Amino acid sequence: MKGVVAAGHHLTAEAGAQVMRDGGNAFDAAVCAVLTSFAAESLLTGLGAGGFLLAHTASGEDHLYDFFVEAGGRGLDHEQRAELVGVEVLFDDVPQLFNIGPSACGVPGTAAGLWEVAQRHCSMPFAALAAPAIRWAREGVRVTPEQAYVFTILTPVITRFAETRTLYAPDGDVLEAGDLFRFPDLADALERFADEGPASVYRGEAAERISAWVCERGGLISIEDLAAYRVIERDPVRTRYRGRDVLTNAPPSSGGILIAFALDLLERSPRQPAPESADGLALLADVMEQANQVRAGADFNRDLHDPDFADRFLASSDRLGSTTHISVLDADGNAVSVTCSNGTSSGVIVPGTGVHLNNMLGEEDLNPLGYHMHEAGTRVTSMMAPTLVLNRGRIELTVGSAGSNRLRSAILQVIRYVVDEGMSVHEAIHAGRLHYENGVLHAEPGFDPAALDELDSRGYQTVRWRGLNLYFGGAQAARRDPESGELSGAGDPRRGGVAVVV
Numbered sequence: 001m002k003g004v005v006a007a008g009h010h011l012t013a014e015a016g017a018q019v020m021r022d023g024g025n026a027f028d029a030a031v032c033a034v035l036t037s038f039a040a041e042s043l044l045t046g047l048g049a050g051g052f053l054l055a056h057t058a059s060g061e062d063h064l065y066d067f068f069v070e071a072g073g074r075g076l077d078h079e080q081r082a083e084l085v086g087v088e089v090l091f092d093d094v095p096q097l098f099n100i101g102p103s104a105c106g107v108p109g110t111a112a113g114l115w116e117v118a119q120r121h122c123s124m125p126f127a128a129l130a131a132p133a134i135r136w137a138r139e140g141v142r143v144t145p146e147q148a149y150v151f152t153i154l155t156p157v158i159t160r161f162a163e164t165r166t167l168y169a170p171d172g173d174v175l176e177a178g179d180l181f182r183f184p185d186l187a188d189a190l191e192r193f194a195d196e197g198p199a200s201v202y203r204g205e206a207a208e209r210i211s212a213w214v215c216e217r218g219g220l221i222s223i224e225d226l227a228a229y230r231v232i233e234r235d236p237v238r239t240r241y242r243g244r245d246v247l248t249n250a251p252p253s254s255g256g257i258l259i260a261f262a263l264d265l266l267e268r269s270p271r272q273p274a275p276e277s278a279d280g281l282a283l284l285a286d287v288m289e290q291a292n293q294v295r296a297g298a299d300f301n302r303d304l305h306d307p308d309f310a311d312r313f314l315a316s317s318d319r320l321g322s323t324t325h326i327s328v329l330d331a332d333g334n335a336v337s338v339t340c341s342n343g344t345s346s347g348v349i350v351p352g353t354g355v356h357l358n359n360m361l362g363e364e365d366l367n368p369l370g371y372h373m374h375e376a377g378t379r380v381t382s383m384m385a386p387t388l389v390l391n392r393g394r395i396e397l398t399v400g401s402a403g404s405n406r407l408r409s410a411i412l413q414v415i416r417y418v419v420d421e422g423m424s425v426h427e428a429i430h431a432g433r434l435h436y437e438n439g440v441l442h443a444e445p446g447f448d449p450a451a452l453d454e455l456d457s458r459g460y461q462t463v464r465w466r467g468l469n470l471y472f473g474g475a476q477a478a479r480r481d482p483e484s485g486e487l488s489g490a491g492d493p494r495r496g497g498v499a500v501v502v
Helices: 010-021 026-040 110-121 126-139 145-153 162-168 184-196 204-215 223-228 255-268 278-296 298-303 309-315 406-419 425-430 449-457
Strands: 003-007 050-056 062-067 085-091 094-100 232-234 237-241 244-248 324-330 335-341 387-391 394-402 434-437 440-443 461-464 474-480 487-490 498-501
Touching: 003 010, 003 026, 003 474, 003 487, 010 026, 010 126, 010 324, 010 498, 026 050, 026 110, 026 126, 026 184, 026 324, 026 335, 050 110, 050 244, 050 387, 062 110, 085 145, 110 126, 126 184, 204 223, 237 255, 237 309, 244 255, 255 278, 255 309, 255 406, 278 298, 278 406, 278 434, 278 449, 298 309, 324 474, 324 487, 335 387, 335 394, 387 406, 394 406, 406 425, 406 434, 406 474, 425 474, 425 487, 449 461, 487 498
Parallel strands: 440 461
Antiparallel strands: 003 324, 003 498, 050 062, 050 335, 062 232, 085 094, 237 244, 244 387, 324 335, 324 394, 387 394, 394 474, 434 440, 474 487
């Protein structure tokens, strides 16, 4: 085996797999796959997005690259900011409010992040890594049923402004499964990116177009904001769980330390019931609720930008003693977990640049203290939590998820299924998930009905979903068997995910 790539679309996974067939390492495969996802999963990622990449190298080094979205506004009059545009998105019958429009747009980071990783870790020319993305953006990608579902639930976003309507509803109706989606401006932009590097986005004509388009419509991304953007390398959060070392995302993002907190609560619980029992499900729901309560605190959200916060939070006496994810392992021992997100996207496409900007400044989950509270240049917090699990110092699992606030519960349960219940990575990704929030316990099919009935009798308000749903995240995972060394992977069916073993 040369490696395994798990991603949210078959073209994304296959592009990364082909790179490894051609002799590339896990970093080559990850960068190629992320770029390909810009064309194959365009609404939820792209040059206007941000992300994080967590890696464990064959030599034993750990690296966490933060290229998430920043708040803009340097040199601008904030009083001229337009109002956020609220839209309601329905996951089946469950609504969630998102805000879009120019004032929801933050300074993107994916171009800077991918270039940084490529210069430091990749073995192949960047142009070769970008070639599949350029091809699919120009020739077109057939819309899968899962992508069609994303287009459907995000119809209020993609039909709000003329530029997105032209791209996603070219004949007046939103693209459906089997239709061909083309993004030629993205192909042109990726060609410039491969030739010129990040300057093709953050400086010169493209930067001027992005800033002018956004600012003229009431957004806050200045030329200075784009020129000042930098990738930040951070120390990953580390914790222990069932004898494993777990590495995950660090503050100012909140998802990683909340996952670490939840894992510790599970392990330290004086009750260790069977996970599938009513008591086991109640324990999981209680852990999710404790994490939600911690995250809702004003002190927690204020202190996320304190450099010492992670150590202080995890060492305290009562704690530890539409996004896309790609997981990659190679035979040499390199492991990459990379999550990128455009949020639900802002609906703002800057003509001629191939950039569909994020809506991170309008995401309720990322702005718990209120909107537009960040100073210019502040890295926005995130729920995204690319995660690695090491067993006796060697990679066992790389996992991450899309899914807004639900991605934490998705990652938590995949780890629990693999480590606690001994499931294969395929079984763990396909198994039903729970999510507890705002007093409601959401449950996919696959749980014992009697156990859910018992929870009802205990006063839990349970909502039983008819099938697996994107609401519960889009987790992608790759695993190395600790005993045999065999590589395996799984893509989330909720997102049309695919894993390719090379």
